[in-house]
Each structure stands twice: as C-alpha cells, then as structure tokens.
Amino acid sequence: MKNDIYQVALIGYGGIGCGHHAPKISSTERIDIAGVYDIDPKKNRQASEDGYKVYESFEAALEDKDVDIILIATPNHHHKNLAIRAMEAGKNVICEKPVMLNSEELQQVLDVAEKTGKLFVVHQNRRWDPDFLIIKNIYESHEIGKVFNIETRAQGSRGIPGDWRKYAEFGGGMMLDWGVHLIDRLLWMIPEKVKKVFCELSYILEEDCDDGLKMKLFFESGLTATVEVCTTNFDTLPQWYVNGTTGACIINDWNLNGRITKLLTYEGNESKPIVAGVGLTKTMAPRDESTVSFNKLPNVQSDVRDFYCNVINHLDGKEDIIVKNSEVMRVMRLFDCAKKSHELCQVLDFE
Numbered sequence: 001m002k003n004d005i006y007q008v009a010l011i012g013y014g015g016i017g018c019g020h021h022a023p024k025i026s027s028t029e030r031i032d033i034a035g036v037y038d039i040d041p042k043k044n045r046q047a048s049e050d051g052y053k054v055y056e057s058f059e060a061a062l063e064d065k066d067v068d069i070i071l072i073a074t075p076n077h078h079h080k081n082l083a084i085r086a087m088e089a090g091k092n093v094i095c096e097k098p099v100m101l102n103s104e105e106l107q108q109v110l111d112v113a114e115k116t117g118k119l120f121v122v123h124q125n126r127r128w129d130p131d132f133l134i135i136k137n138i139y140e141s142h143e144i145g146k147v148f149n150i151e152t153r154a155q156g157s158r159g160i161p162g163d164w165r166k167y168a169e170f171g172g173g174m175m176l177d178w179g180v181h182l183i184d185r186l187l188w189m190i191p192e193k194v195k196k197v198f199c200e201l202s203y204i205l206e207e208d209c210d211d212g213l214k215m216k217l218f219f220e221s222g223l224t225a226t227v228e229v230c231t232t233n234f235d236t237l238p239q240w241y242v243n244g245t246t247g248a249c250i251i252n253d254w255n256l257n258g259r260i261t262k263l264l265t266y267e268g269n270e271s272k273p274i275v276a277g278v279g280l281t282k283t284m285a286p287r288d289e290s291t292v293s294f295n296k297l298p299n300v301q302s303d304v305r306d307f308y309c310n311v312i313n314h315l316d317g318k319e320d321i322i323v324k325n326s327e328v329m330r331v332m333r334l335f336d337c338a339k340k341s342h343e344l345c346q347v348l349d350f351e
Helices: 015-026 041-049 058-063 076-088 103-116 130-141 174-189 306-315 325-344
Strands: 006-011 031-037 069-072 092-096 120-123 147-155 194-202 212-219 224-230 240-244 247-251 258-263 274-276 279-281 292-295
Touching: 006 015, 006 058, 006 306, 015 031, 015 041, 015 069, 031 041, 031 058, 031 306, 058 076, 069 076, 076 092, 076 103, 092 306, 103 120, 103 325, 120 306, 120 325, 130 147, 130 174, 130 240, 130 247, 147 174, 174 212, 174 224, 174 325, 194 325
Parallel strands: 006 031, 006 069, 069 092, 092 120, 147 224
Antiparallel strands: 147 240, 194 212, 212 224, 240 247, 247 258, 258 292, 274 279
16 A cells, blocks of 8 residues: 555556546545556557556566555456466455356455455446446335346347457356346345246357357246347347336336336226237236326436445455455356256256
C-alpha cells in the first residue's frame, strides 16, 4: 500500500483491461494502478501512451513491493497459472471471469489462496447491471407475487468475436463468456438449491467452441429459470421475462424498455369467447383492463465501482466480500454439470 492507497498491477491491457478496469479504478478512491503488463508489445505501448507505468514482465509486477493486488485480465486459459503465481508471491488477486475453465482448476487455485492467506476474488461485474437489479428487486419484494418462472437472455447476431474467444483451448465459447454472467446472477439472487439441469450448447457457426446455449434450471421450490445465450439472433426475444402469481415483468433490452403488469382483482373478468385465428377460445381471452395495471420499471441506482470499494473495505477488515468463492465454485460446478447434460442430452440432478 502506498499513501493509504491500494496499488494494482493490471495484467492484460485488452478490451476489458483497457476499456473497463483502467478507467474504473482510476476514478475510484483508495485504489490506483501501479502499472500494466501485457504480452503484446502494442498493448504495452498503448498503456504507456495512456500514462501508465509498463512492467517489462509479469515477474517484474510480482517483484514490485508497492503492489498489493494483481488484477488478471487475460484470456481465460492463463487465469489459473497467473493467480497461483501471484498469491505465492504474496499478492492479493482480482481475477476476471470466467474464473477458470472448470471447477477442478478453481479448487486448485482456492487451495493456494487458503495456504497463502491471500484474497482471491472474481470480478462478476454484471451483478451491478441495472436490468438485473430491477429483477432482483421485484423477486425479493414479491411485487408480482411469488415468482415461478424467470427467463434471462443475452443475444446478438455478430457471432463470436474474432479473437481467442473462438477457441476452446483458450477458454472460449459463450458458456464461459456470457453464460457465466447470467448463471452467476440467478444463483446469487435465488436462495434455493438447484435440483435439476438441462443444457443444450449450439455450434451453428461451426466454430471450435459453443456459439450459444439454452439451459433450464429447476429449483427446489418449483421455480424454473431459462438461460439463453445466442450470437446468431437477428431479432431478439426479451432480455428478461418473469412470471409471478399476481403479475409479470418484461425488460426488452439494455435501454430498460419494458413494464410491470400487476393483477388488481380477480373479479370483473368473466371469460368470454373470442375469435382466435380460425377458432374460438375462452382460455386465452385477454383480461378486462380494469383488472390489471401496467407500470413503469422502477429506477435503480448502481455503480460498478462498488466492486473495487468492496475489495478495499474487505482488505481493511470492514466488510465481507460480495462475490464469494463458494458462489463462484457453485457456478463452475453447474457448468460442469451442464456440459455433461449437453453431451448426454439428458436432464441431470445437481444439488
């Protein structure tokens, strides 16, 4: 620590390192970037042009006595080795998601964290997404009654980015890229055991790794959750769709276009047949408008820099860490199960 400010060595100056961590840390109190290292000379030159000290090697960053935290923002297959070396060198570690390629690798890293007594924490930044926080508030407040179905999606049409994310050996694929965010948020929000899992990975683009997934989670209360990630959707389904016993919530996109529909009364809505296609239906007839209300989504305030503040306060002994390693391990174990479910084309027991 230098002048009561925690010093971070940023390892990896690609999109997430340069575009996210560097500006966020630089605008957060009591944490600063001591220096940067990337194996790509071009990225090191960019870091230097951006005003950061550049280490000549990863070892040089470990040897810097001012450095308290190593922040790993590299391709996924490097996470394990870098994290272990950093903790054995006496440094705390912030690791980008996905934490590792599987639960076995994560356990090896957690064993080193326990042995060295150093902090190891995963940067699950999308717990601070406004769309998720709206859903979390609705779920916890029972605003639409008891929630029994949740659908969450991340969808695009540009395929997998043209870099290491296309290759399995580097930890590529959409399960580890986006699936980890959607699953982490669900398991953090819902305090229940997951009883069964079914997963189907897609290889529409015929890449080396999965370009999308559809996963179904069955919780012990009967609640079900559908998780979809797709990189070939030229038109998209809602980002969130949530059903409760007295209402529903829909969020269509990142701009928070959507609404909450609430049941006002069960009375005054006698079902009458309507023409539906070439037939009649009472079951699917719409409700009388006097029995439901349509409401705007609530405003939520969030600041993803709270992640770094939590790390600082934890190191100061003032707070529990928000992203707990037990939660991260549960996600990785679920992914292991999901991969097996895909291979066997079966619904599998989980917890």
